Amino acid sequence: MDKLSIEEILRKILIEKYKYTVVIAVSYYILPFLIYLIPVDDPFDRMTLFALAVIAVIPFILLVLSIIFAMYNGFHLYFSFRVFILCLAYMIFTGASVFIYCGILFIVSLTGQSIGASIRTHKW
Numbered sequence: 193m194d195k196l197s198i199e200e201i202l203r204k205i206l207i208e209k210y211k212y213t214v215v216i217a218v219s220y221y222i223l224p225f226l227i228y229l230i231p232v233d234d235p236f237d238r239m240t241l242f243a244l245a246v247i248a249v250i251p252f253i254l255l256v257l258s259i260i261f262a263m264y265n266g267f268h269l270y271f272s273f274r275v276f277i278l279c280l281a282y283m284i285f286t287g288a289s290v291f292i293y294c295g296i297l298f299i300v301s302l303t304g305q306s307i308g309a310s311i312r313t314h315k316w
Contacts, residue, residue, distance in 0.1 A: 212257055212260075212261050212271070213274055213278070215253070215257060216253075216254060216257060216274075216275060216278055217278055219249075219250050219253045219254070220250065220278055220279065220281075220282070221281075223245055223249065223250065224242060224245055224246060227241045227242050227245055246293075250297075251296070251297060251300050254275060254297055254300050254301055254304065255300050255301075255303065255304040256304070257304070258271070258272075258275075258300070258301045258302075258303070258304025258305045258307075258308060259304045259305070259307050259308040259311070260308065261304075261305065261308060262304065262305040262306070262307070262308025262309045262311075262312060263308040263309075263311055263312050264312075266309055266312060267305050267306065267308075267309040268305070271301065271305065272298050272301040272302050272305065273298075275297055275298060275301040276294050276295070276297065276298040276301075279293065279294035279297050279298075280294055282294070
């Protein structure tokens, strides 16, 4: 039996099996914090960028990833639940008000998977 290096193990576990989850987690947790690295003159501009990322960019990334996931794997409800559970970690930082946002992202994921599954079955 060959010994696997740490890189090969990480590639097998994280990239091949959980690549969509890793991208979603990066967009949830790292993208909003990257906004604080952008130099702005007015703090209101930073809040505007943060709101744009949370309201538009993250759901768009999630929609596209859900479409791609369903095109290759079909419709799986566990993927949308994974999206919801990853979003629930926001409640640690912001409070229970994020629960509605998590529900909206769950619906976005279901919509994206429905689109991707229909593309998969129709082969346009």
